[in-house]
Amino acid sequence: MTFDGLFDTFLRLDGPVFQWVEAHMHPGSGNFWDSFFSIVTRLGDGGVFWIVLALVLFIPKRTRKAAAVMACALALDVVITNGILKVLFERPRPYDFNWAGSGWDFIFHQLVEKEHDFSFPSGHTGVSFAGALGLLFGAKRKWFGGKGLRIFAVLLTVLAALVGFSRIYIGVHYATDVIGGVLVGLVCAALAVLVFRLMEPLFDRLNVKLERKLSGK
Secondary structure, eight states: OOOHHHHHHHHHHHHHHHHHHHHHTOTTSSOHHHHHHHHHGGGGGGGHHHHHHHHHHHSSGGGHHHHHHHHHHHHHHIIIIIIIIHHHHOOOOTTTSOOTTTTOOOOOOOSSOOOOSOOSSOHHHHHHHHHHHHHHHHHHSTTOOOHHHHHHHHHHHHHHHHHHHHHHHTTSSOHHHHHHHHHHHHHHHHHHHHHHHHHHHHHHHHHHHHHHHHHTO
């Protein structure tokens, strides 16, 4: 199964976005944005930043349940994005795509090393939104760690959006890849809440055992 027709339609959005970025932000010129987005994009590498953050939030008791929702969302995103969607759609990266005949012609400056997997959806964007929204959805419920955690989760969502845009700026993803990553992250966060509702009694029992061990009782 191929999705060439679908991706040709996507180019109606992808082309203008690349054109706007090239005309107004000048990637590859050595400006501030080159350095900024080259750093920001690393926050999605392998999901390491988001995984470590979830582990840290597991430490305080009052943020533990929200962290569990976040961790579940991250796990779901890895399976859905890398295990299913990328393999299913097999979309080439922007720098590997044959732009001849598309009506668009771009120069993709190598600001980071080239990726060798498929393009759709954006894994960096998906894992970032799964982590940020998973925490936000968890923090909105009775499992929250206080208003401060909700504000923190909103700031993380803004950071996830920057990670997503960075993927377009550095030329490793199309705009529609990033939109796809946002949607996958959103779905994974919502599913994580449902999964945690089912698993909450088990989590509570394990949490009690953990607290006893930590207190030495």
